[in-house]
Amino acid sequence: MAKDLIDCMAAGVFVEFQDADGHVLAQSVFTDWHSRNVPDLGDGVRCRARGVTSGLEQQFAGRVVDRHFEVQREDDRACVWVRLIVSVTRTPPVRRRTLTFSAN
Numbered sequence: 143m144a145k146d147l148i149d150c151m152a153a154g155v156f157v158e159f160q161d162a163d164g165h166v167l168a169q170s171v172f173t174d175w176h177s178r179n180v181p182d183l184g185d186g187v188r189c190r191a192r193g194v195t196s197g198l199e200q201q202f203a204g205r206v207v208d209r210h211f212e213v214q215r216e217d218d219r220a221c222v223w224v225r226l227i228v229s230v231t232r233t234p235p236v237r238r239r240t241l242t243f244s245a246n
Contacts, residue, residue, distance in 0.1 A: 153221035159202045159228050168193045181206050204228040
């Protein structure tokens with residue numbers, strides 16, 4: 143099975159950015175990952191991701207600390223989805239939203 147994973151190309155990559163305590167900060171999905179290498183453990187990753195609490199898409203950066211592979215079969219072919227767990231080394235600056243209330 144391990145050789146099959148090495149020989150396969152990833153169909154898509156799900157990136158999950160976590161803080162030092164393992165809390166998810168942001169997530170991003172790349173559905174067209176064909177013909178690109180999957181980052182290995184310890185590799186740096188930087189991409190835009192949507193914050194789970196703010197809903198804002200911002201730039202996150204970190205190091206890959208874990209990878210999970212899932213093989214899915216569609217008709218006559220197999221595809222591999224990869225989940226990368228990335229420990230955040232740099233978080234985007236906090237953007238404060240200005241709330242305006244009416245006089246009513």
